[in-house]
Amino acid sequence: MASSNLVRHSQSIKQCGVCETIAKIEVKCIDCDLFMCETCKRNHSKYKDAEIHMLVDIKDITVDDEYKYDSCNKLVCPACIEYEHRKHELKKIEHACTDQLNKISKVQDEVSTVTNLYLGKLDKLEKVNHLQYNEILHQIKQDQIEAMGKINQTYNDEKEKLERQRFLISYIITSRKDTIEKQQENIEKQKKHLHDIAQSRETASFFEKKEEFERQLEEVTDSIYSNHYHSKILQYTKGLVFGMEPKTTTNEIDVTIQQEYNADFNINDLKIDKRKTIWTSSIDNINQFEVKKCDENLTFTKKTSCPAEIGQIGKIGLTNMNNLVFISSTGIHILKKMDEKIMKIVGFTEYKPKSIHISKENQLFIGMSFDDVKNSTDKAIIKVFSLEGKRLTAKTIFNTGNKFLINGSVTGCATFNNETIVGKETSNKGTICYIDYNCKGDPHCGRLIKLNLNRDIQWVYRGSIIINSEKSPFNPCSMVVTEQDNIVLLDLNQSSLHIIQPNGLLLTLADLSLVGIQSPRLMTLDGDGHMWINTLRHTKTGKLYELKISGF
Structure with a gap:
């Protein structure tokens, strides 16, 4: 109530x-x-x-x-x-204060108890954290020891494998050298014997031995020079701590002459389309040859004469539609295969175009000549155009003063097309490499340069000390890029192929003189991956070779 x-x-x-x-x-x-x-x-x-x-x-x-x-x-x-x-x-003040002090003291005691309990829990967490750290650190060290042991074992295995492969290749080479040296010794003996017979005036015996000696010389020559070049090379795939193992392999490079043709006419440049139609340029003509219709001599299938106002014809390139684009002294022109009309793509009033490359996207990369230019700084060394003649300024390459992208003239260029991963480096797609041929100083001095997407120099190749020296300088005269993005260079002075990997390292050298090819000057690839090489004209005719290549 x-x-x-x-x-x-x-x-x-x-x-x-x-x-x-x-x-x-x-x-x-x-x-x-x-x-x-x-x-x-x-x-x-x-x-x-x-x-x-x-x-x-x-x-x-x-x-x-x-x-x-x-x-x-x-x-x-x-x-x-x-x-x-x-x-x-x-309440009286003194009583109220006492009561409040008691309450505060009680609350303080409760807070102190809770705080101490919480501090105790934090101490335990800190001990657990420290214990976990030591435990994990111990595990990491154990993994490190195990990984280092595995890495050492792996690399020791690879080293031993490399030694075996090197020994095998050396044995093959040494055996070959011994065979040739024995043949030389035998030839010298046979020659001395023939000379003795001649001195004895045993005429019948002399001519019999002479024919035998000539057959022997021919056999020796045939055993050395053939249409087949084969060599073994050592390769190494760089290993990473995580993701992949290092790998040492022996790769076999094989170059075989499929066909050879006599070419008794001037060839300024050479290309071959998907239908195996050979296109060549001379000073004032564009020539076509159907390979299937040719015997040992190249014979014209079609010959297109260019008007005088176009000027002298230089390097050529083929589009995806097999239309021919060519450089002349007045600019860049296109010869359409369908109606055989010649149209100008773009004209040049300053400097001279020296080389041409057509990418898979039908973009024209025009290498410029600076033979008569005192200073090429801030000049476009490679100009890029569409087939309609529009200049693609974003891709045009300039020789800026601090990059030294060129010392002479761009006598050949090519683009890469594959996405590749080598170690931590990725992608060659869109990058470019070119031959910088220095005509101002040493007339036989050249180098191969690769640029990245920012147009900075990624690497420079100046030849190999194995075959190039001051007396035998590196003289790159033509280049192609294979489907695997390997660069193949023709060395005119050494009659050799320099095969360069996308990272700028030399894969191998192939001496073309071992298959009878001397002074190679022009090179192109067909749709089957076969390489076509034209040689300098010596006495009466030059040669055009079709080579089947493998191993790179």
Whole structure:
């Protein structure tokens, strides 16, 4: 009943804590510690942060709540007690302070207990973390020891394998050399014997031995020079700690002459299309030869004479549609196979175009000549055009002063087309390599340069010390890029092929004189991957060879 009476009392008319008028109390705001009438309750919602205040309906306040909510914890004077604090719990100051100190001490003890427990847990976490660190570090060291052991074993195995392969190749070469040296010794003996017979004037015996000696010489020559070149080379695939193993292999390079033709006419450049039609350029003509219709001599299938205003014809290239693009002294032109019309793509008034390359996307890369230019700095050394003659400035390559992209003239260029991954280096696609032929200084000085996508020099190849020297300088006269993105260079002076990997390292050298090819000057690839090489004209005719190649 007491509680009921208190509720009824609370709902009775009393002074509103906001408007301070006698009114029926509806709610109490716990946050403001004020009783409010209906009017002030509505106005209260307009207060700042009122939405987070707690309003309690007056009928829900119990006796305990009444006393609880009516303890304001304020210092009051006797006058205020009667006016504002009549129902508040009152204590003497000294008693209230003692009570508050006891409460604070109790709360402090509780906080201290919780804090110490939490600190204890953090200590345990720190110990666990340190223990895990030592454990994992130990595992890493064990893995390192195991991995190093495996790596050492792997590389020792590869080294032993490499030694065996080197020994085998050396044995083959040494055996071949011994055979040839024995043949030479035998020839010298036979020659001396023939000389003795001649001195004895045994004529019949002399001519019999002479014929035998000539057959022997021919056999020796045939055993040395054939239409087949075969060699073994050592290769190494670089290994990574993670992902792949190093690998030493023996690769076999094979070059075989398939056909050879006499070419009793001038050839400025050479290309072959997918149908095995040979295209050549001379000073004022574009010539076509059907391989299937030729015997040992190349005979014209079609001959296109160019008008005098076009000028002298130089290098040529084939588009994807087998239309011929060629350089002349007046610019770049195209000969369309369908209607045999010649149209100018772009003209040149400054400097001379020296070489041409047509990419798989039918973009024209024109290597420029700087034979008569004193300073090639900030000049376009390779200009790039579309077949419509639009200059692709984003791809045109300039010889900026601090990069030294060229010392002479671009006598050959090619693009790479494959995405490759070698170690941590990726992608050759879109990069370019070219021959920089220095005609200003040493007339036989050349180098091969590869540029990355930013047109910075990635590497430079200046020949091989095995065959090139000051007396036998590197003289690259023609180049192609294979489907595997290996670069093949013709060395005119040494009658050799330099086969360069995409990373700029020499894969191998192939001496073409061993298959009877001397002074190679022009080279192209057909759709079957066969290599066609034209040689300099010596006495009466030059030669055109079709070579089947493998191993690179």
